Amino acid sequence: MTLMKALTAGVFAGLSFAAADASASVLDNVKERGVLNCGTDNTAPGFGYLNTATGAMEGLDVDFCKAVAAAVLGDPSKVKFVTVTDKSRFDAVLTNQVDVVFAHTTIKPARESSIAIDFLPINFYDGTGIMVKAEAGVKAFADLDGATICTTQGSATETVLTGAFKARGWKTSKVLTYENLEKLFAALNSGRCNAMSTDKSALAAWAGNSPKPADYLILPDTLDKSPFGGFVVANDSKWRNALRWVHYGLFQAEESEITQKNIDEKLESEDPFVQKILGVGGGYGKDFGLSDDFVAQAIKAVGNFGEIYDRNLGPNTKMYLDRKGTPNALWTQGGAIYSPLWN
């Protein structure tokens, strides 16, 4: 009997796997559920981090989750944070465990070509960096011939390091991979790893949040660029387009100087361009399956892109990463943060 039961259960599981969301967009599921399931890291200060003092999730990725919840459901608190690791993040989206993932994920072709996901616009421009303990006396990447360099498993850094060794003809250097940043940092501190390598923002965050930030040295070298973007399940353009334009709305809001503070003022604005973005007197929201004021909702919840950046990575944070002169600045200031035309 139990065998039969197990078999029937198995078949139903198989059928439901096949039948799952044959036509419905994730957008409809989220609205029906009333809660956004958002995949984030919880060990990456500045991006997705559980602040143990307040018990709240904080970070750039976390704010994007809130912005999406506000834009889709009209309430930034209607979001459930699901912790994903570098390894589990893709499967989490593929199995519908989460609706969208914002987890400092590097956009690269293999990920879109062979995993059934679609990336959202770049929301942070990072680069692969190297951090050593200051006492080691290493000043540049070139000093690390023969060293053991550690990184996280499933990250783009694994192949970047291998490529860097090869380019320099280093034969004895080793890459050692750990499950998460916590173990990686512990291994660096113990001395097992001569250096740790991951995205520069994460290095700055871990050094900045440690008891003695001066013990660590982030080397000047940038091994590779790593543009971050959220991602959703592939072939769901309704959901993907809605989220893309939430991003662009936040970018455009910074350019048009619409902030969390002056949003109520701006909603009264006579400027037709501002009205279009905020959906005053009809916008694009309805056609995306959202409300017309979706950008306004997102700005009310977390502010424009510049405000999100400053809150999590700005001068008042432990891991201050200067925007000026980097691609993370607005295009009007020589950066790469750019929104298509809202007209």
Next chain:
Amino acid sequence: MIINETNAAPGSVGCDQVRSRRFRKRLRHDAIQFAIIALVVALIGLLGYAVKEGLAQKGIKFSFAFLSNAAGFDISEGKTFSLSDGIFPAFEAFTSDRSNGAAFIAGIFNTLKVAVLAIILSTVLGTLLGVGRLSTNWVVRNLSFWIVEFVRNTPLLIQLVFWYFAVVLHFPPLAAAAKWYGGVIISQQGLYFPALSWSGDGSGISIALVSATWVAIVGFIVDPVKGMRRVCVVAIVALVGVLFASGFLSINYPVASKFQASGGTSLSPEMAALLLAIVVNSASYIAEIVRGAIDALPKGQWEAAGSLGLSRRNTINDIVLPQVFRVVLPSFGNQYIGLTKNTALGIAIGYPDLFNVYGTVANQTGHSLEGIVIVMVSYLLLSWIISAIVSWANSRLNQMGASR
């Protein structure tokens, strides 16, 4: 009951009835068997079809073609097959330009390396602990008891993290590591030991010397002519001495450089921690198996040995353990299989075993489903091989016992 009924009316008709009834019963029985098989096949087919459709709908392609693509990543240790030069496959370190399939082989190699060493060491340690638990010495008995109790009642994963982060990574750094006995370096970068190194030129005399040494070693182990062991030992010592003196054989000491040591042979910290955790854990289970088997032995065996005037050591070595090993081998087999599967926990400390390598390959290529199929089949094969070896050893041991 049915037979009794028909027996009540004997005759050819009754006999036919019985036969036809039996035939029908058999037919029904067969029909049910067939129906169950057909149902199972249909269900598996349906499930496979549903999964395939589901994957296709999500745009996931199921293909093993990625195995021949270049890996592009490094593995911190591990060897793999190479078919590039010559007919014989060479065995060499994995490099990033090898294929994903080669990476899987390196992972299996690392899994096997830990599993084989752990099986040998945990059997020895487990037997010692098991016998120790029945020792007449209070200290030994209680020490064995508490080790076994402590290890069996904490999760293996936690023990592993303890051995790695609290023990192995607290070894001194390479620069400060003490050099013991002229060459052993124990550091958090790895455990380095001196190794024998062959520098012979392939000349006739060197080959003859080496062959002679091997013959002496084999002679020592097999001992074809009884009582020749001593002669063999003397021959081995003399031949090895000549080899060293002639410079054909030398000891290769590890030398510490800035980041790692070179030369000699080495054990990575991850491997050392995983081996420690699994050996200690399995040994405590094996100790319980051994203790149980000793306890189950009739008391008369001990008493008979005692009345023959055998010492306790002789009793255990010659009377108890030979009987115990005959009984416990199947249980050991189970333990070996469990231990081999437990090596997958190496991922928690960054040891590149099969499961760890799978994680990297799956993340770099996106072929997670295909990868997990390979991993599962590999573990299944490993388990079958181990159980085949154990049952072969078991039948051999029992045969030997029977023929004596």
